[in-house]
Amino acid sequence: MENQTKLINSQVKVLAYNPPLAAIELRLRSLLSSDLYAAAWVNPTPATLMDVFEHLRTLRYILNDYVPRSVCESPPKPGEVRYQWQKGTLMFTDLAGFTPLLEANAVYGRSGAETLLSVLNNYFASMIDIISKSGGDLLEFTGDAMLVQFLATKDGNDTARALRAGLRMQRAMNQFNQIETSRGVLSLRMRVGIHSGKYIIADIGTPLRMAHILLGNAVQQAKQAEGAGVVGRVCLTETASAYLAKEFRFESGKGDHLLVIDDLTDEQLGEYDIMPTRRRMPSSVLLDRSVSALASEIEEAVKRVEPLASYVPRRILNLLVENAGSRQIPPDFPRPTVMFVNLIGLPESVDKALPEEEVDLVTSFSRVFAIVNAAVIARGGVLQKVTAHLDGSDMLIYFGVPEAHTNDTFRAASAAIAIRDIITNFIPPVVGGKQVTVFCQIGVTVGAVFAAEVGEPRGRREFNVLGDTVNTAARLMSKAAPNQILISEAVFTEIDSQFHCQDLGAISLKGKAAPTPIFTLQEPKVVC
Numbered sequence: 001m002e003n004q005t006k007l008i009n010s011q012v013k014v015l016a017y018n019p020p021l022a023a024i025e026l027r028l029r030s031l032l033s034s035d036l037y038a039a040a041w042v043n044p045t046p047a048t049l050m051d052v053f054e055h056l057r058t059l060r061y062i063l064n065d066y067v068p069r070s071v072c073e074s075p076p077k078p079g080e081v082r083y084q085w086q087k088g089t090l091m092f093t094d095l096a097g098f099t100p101l102l103e104a105n106a107v108y109g110r111s112g113a114e115t116l117l118s119v120l121n122n123y124f125a126s127m128i129d130i131i132s133k134s135g136g137d138l139l140e141f142t143g144d145a146m147l148v149q150f151l152a153t154k155d156g157n158d159t160a161r162a163l164r165a166g167l168r169m170q171r172a173m174n175q176f177n178q179i180e181t182s183r184g185v186l187s188l189r190m191r192v193g194i195h196s197g198k199y200i201i202a203d204i205g206t207p208l209r210m211a212h213i214l215l216g217n218a219v220q221q222a223k224q225a226e227g228a229g230v231v232g233r234v235c236l237t238e239t240a241s242a243y244l245a246k247e248f249r250f251e252s253g254k255g256d257h258l259l260v261i262d263d264l265t266d267e268q269l270g271e272y273d274i275m276p277t278r279r280r281m282p283s284s285v286l287l288d289r290s291v292s293a294l295a296s297e298i299e300e301a302v303k304r305v306e307p308l309a310s311y312v313p314r315r316i317l318n319l320l321v322e323n324a325g326s327r328q329i330p331p332d333f334p335r336p337t338v339m340f341v342n343l344i345g346l347p348e349s350v351d352k353a354l355p356e357e358e359v360d361l362v363t364s365f366s367r368v369f370a371i372v373n374a375a376v377i378a379r380g381g382v383l384q385k386v387t388a389h390l391d392g393s394d395m396l397i398y399f400g401v402p403e404a405h406t407n408d409t410f411r412a413a414s415a416a417i418a419i420r421d422i423i424t425n426f427i428p429p430v431v432g433g434k435q436v437t438v439f440c441q442i443g444v445t446v447g448a449v450f451a452a453e454v455g456e457p458r459g460r461r462e463f464n465v466l467g468d469t470v471n472t473a474a475r476l477m478s479k480a481a482p483n484q485i486l487i488s489e490a491v492f493t494e495i496d497s498q499f500h501c502q503d504l505g506a507i508s509l510k511g512k513a514a515p516t517p518i519f520t521l522q523e524p525k526v527v528c
Contacts (some may be wrong), residue, residue: 019044020295021052025035027302028052031059033322049294053286056301056326063308066320067458068149068461069137071212075307078210081203083362087152089162089240090219091136092226092388093127093169095144096189099468099511102450104181106333113331117452119179120144123188125456126172127324133272134165139212141454142387142396143466145226147214159196159243161273166234167262168269173232193226195237196472200350200358204366209373210310211386215350215365219388227390228254235259252351299525313382316463329463331452335413336400337491338445338469340477341383341419343368344392345438349431360429361436368426375418379411384464394474398465401451409446409494413521416442416485419498424483443476444521445469445488468511475509476518479500485521492519498525 021028021040028037036055039048064072076082096143101119105112127146131138135158136148148165150158167194175189197218205211222235231233232251241250241258250258286297309317319329346365351360369386376383376397384396397415399408420442428436447469454459492501500522506515 020049020291024299024302027306030314030317031056031302031305033324044291046289046291046294047428049291049298050286050289053294053298053301054326055306056298058327059321059500060301060305060308062320062324063289063305063312065456065458066462067308067311068139068212070201071203071310071311076210078310079205079207081202081363081366083200083358085198086149087198089150089152089158089196090148090199090214090222091146091148091162091166092193092223093146093148094226095123096191096231098144098466099471100183101179101181101186101188104183104186106448106450107182110330110332113333113450113452116450117174117331119188119451119527120454121457121461123176124454124461125459126175126525127457128460130165130168130172133274134168135161135274136165138460140387141179141212141462141464142385142394143418143464143470144454145300147222147365147387156243156271157273159194160238160247162196163236163240163244163248163260164273166194167260167264168230168271170234170262171269181496182464189231191226191229191230191231192234192269193222193224193236194200194234194240195222195225196240196243197221200362202362202365204362204369205310205373206237206370209313209358209383211369212311213365213386213393214388215347215362217348217351220348220390223388223390225257225290225485228257229516230259233259234262237526240252252459270358273522285303313384314377315382315402319463328457329453331450333448334401334404334451335446335448336398336450336451336465336469337409338403338447338449338465338473339397339399339412339416340443340473341372341397341416342392342441343395343423344440344482345428345436347393347520348391349429349436352420353431357429357431361431364426365393366427368423371422372419375422376415377417379415380405380408381415394469394477396465398449401449401465407493410498412444412446413487413491413499414524416444416521417523420483420485423428439482441477441480441482442485443473443478443480444485444491445473446490446494447472471511472509472516475511479507479509479518487519487521489517489519491521495521497525 050054105116136150139147150162152158172278179186199216199218225235236258253259273499373383381399387394399412423440428438449465449469451465451466453463482484506517509516
């Protein structure tokens with residue numbers, strides 16, 4: 001037997017092959033399309049390497065538009081956690097009327113998705129243009145909502161710029177009042193909420209996945225202002241309005257919020273506060289196109305792309321990579337399982353923390369995000385983003401987009417239990433001599449969504465999922481008790497044989513005409 005093994009091994013011949021990109025091959029796996037990766041390995045001619053370089057440059061342009069301006073201009077090293085206090089004015093917007101528009105187009109499949117995307121992106125492009133001209137920075141899309149930052153300046157006019165932007169945006173909504181559909185004329189309207197204050201802005205995560213987040217009570221007050229607002233109006237907190245009493249008129253709104261009276265002429269309001277500039281990146285001119293020179297340029301391009309790529313979920317990054325040539329991800333109406341997780345305790349504690357405690361808080365948030373993201377990835381899901389909620393911070397998670405499995409609902413249920421256990425067993429930091437109380441609320445449902453790359457087609461944009469299914473998951477989450485997982489009847493029907501669940505009857509959910517049956521997800525059933 002030993003002689004036979006020696007004979008077989010003696011017949012193995014290893015071909016001497018050292019392609020020019022071998023040193024960075026591992027780093028290129030997630031950044032090159034499948035065909036370009038293969039070509040770069042088996043046929044690394046100058047023409048092929050030039051294609052690799054051009055692809056990476058295009059990908060960098062795409063990723064540049066997927067992140068906020070501050071990340072684009074100064075990205076951290078992947079996995080480098082950093083934070084700072086900032087002063088400024090925050091604006092939250094929310095779109096009303098999107099669900100009927102989605103339903104009117106969903107019956108037409110791909111053509112309906114294209115029509116819906118055109119309307120939605122016209123809306124976003126119009127709003128983003130106004131935001132840019134008003135000196136704002138779009139930090140994130142949250143479904144059809146937006147979070148915008150107006151950094152404080154020496155002249156202290158950030159709140160006024162935000163308010164004028166809100167008024168301009170509301171006036172621009174007139175173009176979406178009459179949208180012709182198969183279900184008649186529909187309209188889109190918008191709420192705008194504004195608050196000024198101090199908050200932490202942080203970059204957290206691992207080299208595999210980073211996130212750009214805001215923490216602090218000021219962020220939540222801005223979100224509350226949007227929730228207390230009225231469609232077609234701009235709503236401010238008393239704190240924000242105090243900076244503007246001499247320039248604008250207000251009337252009482254919900255609670256202690258104020259609504260801006262838009263009695264300005266077009267000339268008084270103006271079209272912009274600053275001259276907008278599109279984010280541009282320096283382009284490289286390759287004079288030496290030898291194999292060695294191109295390999296060196298490609299390595300430098302990878303260094304520039306990697307920090308931006310870490311902010312995009314891995315499965316979405318793969319979509320961007322494979323569609324980089326067309327620079328567009330085709331829209332669709334898939335049926336994923338959608339989950340919202342609300343993490344409460346850490347975000348609210350930053351305002352009470354001492355400087356040495358802030359580090360522990362941000363580090364703790366980064367650890368929770370990293371571990372939760374790992375639990376989601378392990379089960380084939382996508383953790384889309386972390387955003388502010390009325391209390392705590394939300395995590396939007398989904399299974400079945402962009403890759404569908406026959407058991408996505410099971411995967412989501414398994415992930416929900418894992419996330420609940422992660423947060424339940426998490427040892428929180430100490431603030432003011434007391435350990436922070438940390439808990440979560442989780443909501444899960446399944447149904448059709450609109451999945452698309454929303455925003456400016458050649459500007460600030462993100463891949464996102466939108467629709468009533470996403471809204472329902474968020475509302476289930478809001479109804480959950482601490483460390484409780486609430487699921488819809490559709491989810492219960494699909495997982496009942498595999499998990500212990502309890503019927504809680506029917507409850508009223510915002511946007512639903514009839515009471516909605518809900519269940520708690522508890523533990524997996526043990527199969528003997």
